[in-house]
Amino acid sequence: MRNIESNQVASTGVSSEKGKDVRASEEELIVQRTKEVLARFPHESSSLIPILQAIQERLGYIDALSMEMVASHLGVALVEVYGVATFYNQFRFHPPGRHQISVCLGTACHVRGGGIILENFERKLGIKSGETTEDREFSLDSVACVGCCALAPVAVIDDEIKGHMLPSKVEGIMLGFELEKEKKAKGKSPLGEDDKQG
Known part of the structure; x- marks a missing residue:
């Protein structure tokens, strides 16, 4: 238990x-x-x-x-x-974060470094699998299999599958969240005016 x-x-x-x-x-x-x-x-x-x-x-x-x-x-x-x-692993005992991050630890993902990807997210977020950050921005979990073994190792970020994960991709994903947060804090839309096209 x-x-x-x-x-x-x-x-x-x-x-x-x-x-x-x-x-x-x-x-x-x-x-x-x-x-x-x-x-x-x-x-x-x-x-x-x-x-x-x-x-x-x-x-x-x-x-x-x-x-x-x-x-x-x-x-x-x-x-x-x-x-x-x-x-049952399906039940959570902490409020979920605004962003859900799940790292696959199924066989294919495990042998291709899924555990390392999970450790990188844990280190970057300052929490362990099954926890939520204090600001409730992120929840981190591990899952047995997401059914995308050909893309291993896989992470699921807010229901979007990210395949062929590497520690550098973890850094990029987290940087993207930080930039989004900064833009919102400044009152700007995630897309700059120059990025908006007809």
Whole structure:
């Protein structure tokens, strides 16, 4: 089983009273959305996995508070919900980032350096696989296979497949995100006026 912290309510990095208000409003949103999901399912333990999938689809991840609500809804122990949720790799326990990065570690990608590509993303982002950056800009995951073995090693960036990955391509991808962020901060569109053509 994968380990998750006892309180996975999203941390915003905001301190003081304002931080408490933000955290409280996030908890209220989690409760509201989890209730909406639970209302669609019967109070039967056979609904556990579909409920967890629906919560993750709605929230983007499964929060500890949601797991408590699921246990109560189904009349099962929290440890049972936790055990199922942590057994399957499909479930996330941290809020997803705005940009999703997945690195394939299937056989073809593994033998062609998929692990090195993952390490490069981890180093560049300052997080490990399965985590999200503090600013919630990026989530990094590894996957078993994306079905593009001829392009190995492969990364999937925001649903776009990037084949024949190299450490230098990791640098280029991250530089592209940095440039996009700088342009948005300056109030410019990602394309400069000179780049816009009829």
